[in-house]
């Protein structure tokens with residue numbers, strides 16, 4: 423029996439390798455279901471299966487709490503709340519308030535973040551402790567047997583929810599120069615004097631803007647033509663322009679070649695428009711993605727197919743190549759969002775406990791949001807997805823600068839966009855780049871969940887004056903274009 427360990431190759435990339443270890447004979451502890459990984463996805467799977475009567479054990483190598491609480495959503499949003507307040511104070515002149523330059527007590531912010539994270543983690547750990555918990559690295563000895571330290575556990579079914587890790591940095595010279603990743607960026611006691619960010623995904627964007635608002639000169643270097651390269655171009659280009667207007671330097675189309683150190687500064691060398699260029703800062707934030715945690719578990723013994731970069735493939739019922747073993751959350755390499763991990767966990771928990779074949783439906787679940795300012799929120803299909811699939815659609819947009827409530831609030835950056843079927847007006851998708859987009863998108867999620875058309879959306883009542891009222895304008899435009907808006911006849 424070989425025990426695998428995560429090693430790194432010459433480029434610093436994680437690879438799975440192993441060597442033999444003698445097998446001992448221990449009487450296994452038996453459960454109906456063992457969930458490996460007690461983060462958002464694993465905890466949801468365990469709770470759901472137990473509610474259906476299964477005897478469930480949790481395995482986690484720790485620290486307990488999961489990525490979202492310890493090093494993801496919650497600490498980042500705590501820092502961002504302070505950055506946004508700093509910005510609002512600086513901008514308060516627009517609302518006739520003279521507040522002056524705000525002073526940030528970074529140590530107090532770090533302490534606040536620690537305190538809040540501790541509270542959220544304690545609450546989660548109290549939930550985890552209602553299960554039999556085995557702490558340590560999980561190691562499959564067979565498709566039904568797992569070793570955790572000195573314990574050997576048996577179950578006919580497993581859910582793997584081991585999450586993801588920061589992708590190894592593969593830029594020549596970066597390791598020698600030193601850098602921070604998102605874990606370290608969230609844990610600083612003092613902000614860097616200046617910051618160079620490699621990567622324009624959502625983690626890079628959110629934390630870049632936070633550091634900028636905390637008073638740190640920030641430069642983002644990206645290969646793509648705009649931030650958030652996976653989003654529709656109008657959204658990504660819009661955010662890039664707002665970042666630049668705010669004073670964040672964004673170098674696009676930049677192919678990073680190497681990193682060096684000069685006069686105590688870290689220098690990123692890149693090619694752009696056929697020229698060799700460089701930019702220097704006191705610190706580099708490497709924000710170029712995460713890889714699924716598939717090493718270290720001996721998944722071959724469990725007959726679970728897996729890939730170092732793309733993770734564990736699953737079907738829509740969350741079953742892996744071994745139909746008695748399920749996988750959920752970041753380890754599946756899909757979406758990497760907490761609400762997706764939770765929904766997958768709940769479905770896998772039900773399927774594992776009952777043998778059912780309930781399927782995950784990502785059409786609405788892939789809704790996502792990015793906590794920049796302006797925020798980004800996307801539901802359903804994007805323009806790019808519809809075009810790629812050859813699906814015809816009607817599109818209507820409306821800018822916040824023409825929306826009364828946004829003007830009153832002094833928050834006019836961005837726009838809303840609705841996409842609908844030209845056949846019957848059914849809403850296919852929507853995107854918001856704008857203030858409070860993460861909240862504004864909610865009524866559209868509900869509308870789409872019930873198969874609403876743009877005409878439906880235009881005729882239901884909406885409060886005035888509200889930010890969310892802006893969504894009625896593209897709905898009305900599409901309804902007008904379809905010439906199908908019936909007279910207002912809302913049931914009372």
Ligand SMILES: Cc1cc2nc3c(=O)[nH]c(=O)nc-3n(C[C@H](O)[C@H](O)[C@H](O)COP(=O)(O)OP(=O)(O)OC[C@H]3O[C@@H](n4cnc5c(N)ncnc54)[C@H](O)[C@@H]3O)c2cc1C
Nearest residue numbers: 459461462463483488489490494495560585751752758760
């Ligand atoms: C900076 C940042 C900000 C983010 N912000 C958001 C956001 O705003 N909204 C959002 O939806 N998502 C956000 N995410 C993503 C989100 O945090 C993840 O998608 C989600 O937490 C993944 O949950 P999970 O259950 O798959 O994995 P995790 O929560 O990572 O849980 C995996 C668990 O498995 C354990 N484990 C790993 N390997 C082993 C092993 N071999 N043996 C035993 N145990 C093991 C770990 O200890 C861990 O407890 C953010 C991520 C980052 C990094």
